[in-house]
Structures are given as C-alpha cells and as structure tokens.
Amino acid sequence: MFEKISLCFDSNGCPNRCRHCWIGHKSNEIIEKEKIIEIVKGFTKYANRIEVYSWIREPDYSDNYKEQWELDNELSVNSKPQRFELLSFYRLVRDKEYINWLKKFDIKKYQLTLFGKEETTDYYVGRKGAYKEILEATNILLNNGLLPRWQMFIYKNNLDEIDYILSLIESMNLKERCLKNGGEFEFFIHTGSCDGENRNNYDQWIEKSDIKKIPKQYFIGNLIEEKILFESLLENKETAKLNNNNPIFYIDNEFNVYPNFSDMSEHWKLGNLNIDSIENIIQVYSENMSPAQYLRNNIPLSELVSISGDSKSNKLFTENDYIDYLVNSYFINMYMNRKDKKI
Template sequence: MPKIDREQIGVAFDMQGCPNRCRHCYLGLGSNRGLAESDVHWGVSRFRDFICRTNTPIKKLSVATWFREPDYGDNYRQLYELESELGDGSPNRYELLSVWRLARDRTYADWARSVGPNMCQISLAGMKEATDWFYRRKGAFDDALAATERLLDAGMKPRWQLFLTTKLLPDINKVLRLVEELRLRDRVQEVGGEFQMFMHSPGPEHEGRKIEEFRPTADQVMGLPEAILQASREHFGRHVLWQTEATLCSEIIDDNAPEKRADPLPEALWFLIRSNWDVFANIGTLEPWWCLGNMKEDSVESMIRRFEGDDVLGLQVLFHKSSTELVEHYGDPTCRKIYSDKGDLLSLYRGKHCEREWNKR
C-alpha cells in the first residue's frame, strides 16, 4: 500500500443505520444502534489531534454522519449542518438519497434538491416480489415507486438501477412496461433531463457473495431486451457488459503483463466508523479481515499505520496475493456465470480466500 499522500480524507460515522438489509450490500448488515452527536464530535477530534501531532500530508477532513443510508434519521437537516460545522468544506452529497424517507417525508425531496445534486438513483431487482426480497423488506418496491414520484414532483430526476439476477429475468419486460406506463421518459424531460436506466449484476462482495446462486449464466441472459442492453452500454460507456467466469479466468491466466498492484487508493479516501467504533477504509468491505482497529482501543496513528503497512488480512490479500494464484485456487474454468469484469471476479475470489484464512484463526 502506498503511503497516504492526500491533503484531505474523509471520516464517516454510521450514526443512524439503514432501513434495509440489501442482499448485495458490500457494507454488510450493520447494527442500527446509532451514535450521538457528541460521539461524532469526539471521533472527529481524534482525527484532528492526529493531524496536529504527526507529520502527515493530511491537512483537511470531510465529515459524514452516514455511510449506509443517507438522511435516514429524522434529524437529517441538523446532521447536514453538523457535517458542515465539523468538516472542511461543504458536506459531500451524492446521487443517493434515502428512498425510505422519500416515500414518507413530503418535504424531503425539496430539501434534497436545495442542497444538491438534482438526480437520485433508485434500485430495483425486478417487480414487487423480487425487489422486496432483494431489500429484505416488505414495501421496498412500493417505496421505490413513491420515491420516483416525489422526486419528479420536486423537479428532480430519478435514475433506475436494475440488479441483474435470475430474479430479474422473468420481470424485465414488466419493468420496461412500467417505465412506459409511468411516462418516465416524458416526465423527466419535462424537468430538464433524460431518463436514465441501466442494469448490471451485483458485485460479489460481502452480502453479495451470498447470492451467487442467483447470478445468471450467459445462456440465461441471451434473450434480454435490446433496449435495456443499449441503455446499459451507454451508461457504462462500453460495448461488452459482461463475460463468463470461464472467459475471465482464461484471460487472467493468459495475461503475460507484469503483475500490477491491485486497486490503488480510491480517489476519495474515507475511513468508516461503525457504531461499535470499529474502523475500516473504503478500499474493502466491512468484514472483520478489513478492520483497522477500534476508536476506543487504538490510536488513529496506529490504525493509519496498519492501513499503510497492509497490516490486516484484507489488505495483504488485495496487494500481495497474485491474481493467477487466486484463479488457480478458486476459479471454475467451465463456469458460464457472468461478471462485469475481472475486478468483480477477483473480488469474489479474494473474499473467499479471506474468509477461509480468517476462519482458520
């Protein structure tokens, strides 16, 4: 792992948790126990002290009060102000909002538009039964439709993300018809944009590794409508949306290029703090082999040192286990299940390897 050379990093606290237990979530099924505002003040002060006491290039902090469901707590406006107070610069906002809150709070969409951005992504896994199954929550599909309406009423643009599993296959034409019935293309155009919808398979990390049985094969996706395929190509900017495990394994083994260090530091480096004070970086999952330490037991300096020194199992495997070796141990040269790219497949193998090695302890 290269040394952290960023002037600004982020610190995110899981203050409120999440209403969902999504089957693809790389963050896992965390507790909704929550943290108090005083906890966030204390956690930020620990990082500020580290910056002041050490010769680190880090000079600024971004602060977030969530990393699972944004704006889930009823005091979401107050927490936005807290992020602004404690962080350097404006709070980070993404094209993600609380779909749960959009369906329940009539004032939320207008507020979200005022702080930006003007688009929100909504995830579906099919129609009602499949989507509720995917979220592990009854009513999730209905919430997604209600959220779509609330966004449009506020002049915001919804974008639909479809998760491609075998649960979606019998529903895909129904979803496309629903887009037409709701006149989403026309209505998004009326608020000043183009309706976007795309489809991809869930990443096979953490919770996603547990639903590999629902990953479709190349044969099963042969009949997918060209409309959603083309929309997905345009969204991702590539013609080939997926390849089989067999093909990707062969490419990895046949690649004669020198071994490269996998997955460099993310463009925006964040440290994620769970409600039990365990600390992770946004370079892996929240499985135990990625844990850098605990805020109540370890200094920030020691956790940064573990991060930079690859001193946890997840980082050791990520940066020091060769792709070829992973394929030889975990790959199936005959498997026709589809993956977005080599990175997705190698994430699956790394997760399997870390889980196996961790359970030996």
C-alpha cells in the same frame, strides 16, 4: 500526511436490509455526536483536508437529518461534504418536509433501485412495502421538478422481470414526465459486485447464456466469464496492488474502521477506535497490513486464482470485481475450514 481523508460514520443505520448491500446487515445504532466530534478531531493531523459524512447506509434516514448535514459541514476541515444522487426513499414517502429540503441542493436527479415486480423488489430490499414506496418516491420527485433514475440489479431469478420494469416505465409515463422536468429519464441494468451481502447471491449470478435476455441499450458492465478470467489470471504473476491515496474510512457503530476497497468484512478491518490508536489505524492502512490488503499486495494473481477461482464457471464478472471476489473467497474459505468456524 494525506491530502484528504474522508470519514464516513454509520451513525444511524438503514431501514432496509438489501440482499445486494455491500456494507452488510448491521444493527441500527446511534453514534453520538460527541463521539463523532472526538474521532474527527483525532484524524485532523493526518490530512490537509477532512470530509465528514454521518452516513454510510441510506443517507438522511435519521429524523435529525438536517442537523446531521450541518454537523458534517461544520466538522469537515478545509473541505465540504458532497451531496450525491442518493436519498432516503423511506423518508421521502413519510416526511413532507424532506422533498423541500432536497430541492435546496444542486442535484436534479436521484437514483432508485428496483429488482422487478412487487414481490421480487420487496424480497431483495428486505422489507415489505419497499416497492410501493419506490414508485411513490418516483412520483414525488417528478411532481417536484426533479428526475428519478432507476437501476435494476440483475440475477438469474429476476431476468424475466425486465419486461415488467420496461412496461412500468411506459405506464408511469416516466420518459415524458422527465422531459417536462427538463431532463431525460435514465434506466440501467447491472450485476453489482459480488461482495458483502451480494456474495450470497453467487448461485443466482448471471452467465453468458443469460445476456441475450437483457436489452443491450440498458445493460452496463464489461463482463467476462469466470472461466476466461481464470485462464488469464493464471498467467499473471503480478499482484493486485491497492492505491492508498486519499483514504475513505468507513466507521461502523462498533467503531471498527474499514478502507473503501471492498466490503466491510473482518479481513479488511484496519482496527477499532475503542482499542487501537488512530496512528495505528493509519499505519495499518498505509502499509497494507490488514489481512486482505496484505494478500492483494503480496500474493500473485496466478496463485490467488488457483486457490479461490473456479475454472469451469460461466458466471460473469468485471476483472476488478472478480479480483475482489477472489480475495474475499480466500478468507471466507479459510474461516470455513477453521475448527471453531468463527469469523
């Protein structure tokens, strides 16, 4: 019996196809309310508290976002779903009611993501018009007493656009406008983790020599060169054990269930609710039986890095993100070597 289980359903999808998306580019399908109710019911005997979220991808994307929020609250057991500093910028620029609804929550700041100029941001968000919408969303927040926080994901091919974002912050007068709304404007730059869709950006991953192009005051992440991580993990005979307390389960629109450890790849899958019982899914999770969980818990890091790491690479990672990258690489290389090449 767990203290808490969080159940997060991809019940509507997302308008974007971001190139850094850890979830992946799944199709947008609706998960019916009745199905969500049935699944939540099935999990209740495994935890004292259940938190329900009807979204994994962009929150509030669906037209019935208010009903969905009510349903999440209704279905949660001995707990309430949280609101985060996240919103649907797609909805914010299209639905005049949405900003008033957002104002009811005790959240003052909302995060928006830019990648550089218009062309670069549209490219990385995977949708033409995204850049303009993000700027418009920023203005809507500020005109309604709220605060935007901007983050920028950094790669080799947008390093030269940091200055553009900084000049945009100035020209939109964001610092002063935030102060008027009672808070500070926040901006930060980071790499994200190299999994999900972002793994495809490995060739563009920044290296130590690129750091000098990033103003220190905006850059977050304790990054180490891959070749240094390689050397230190090569000496490490321990395994990268996972913490299985209070699970967060991600349920996609085909009813596959994944743990909240890395991305939603086949090797992390715990089972499928159309085929497997909830008891089996809980067992796979608790006993680390999915292939990726098994690998992390049983293969020493020294072995894992010698199989999947690159001893010459200058690319930068945090140690934890690098271990996930190694685990995912192990399976992706295995799929690539299979004759049928099917994942």
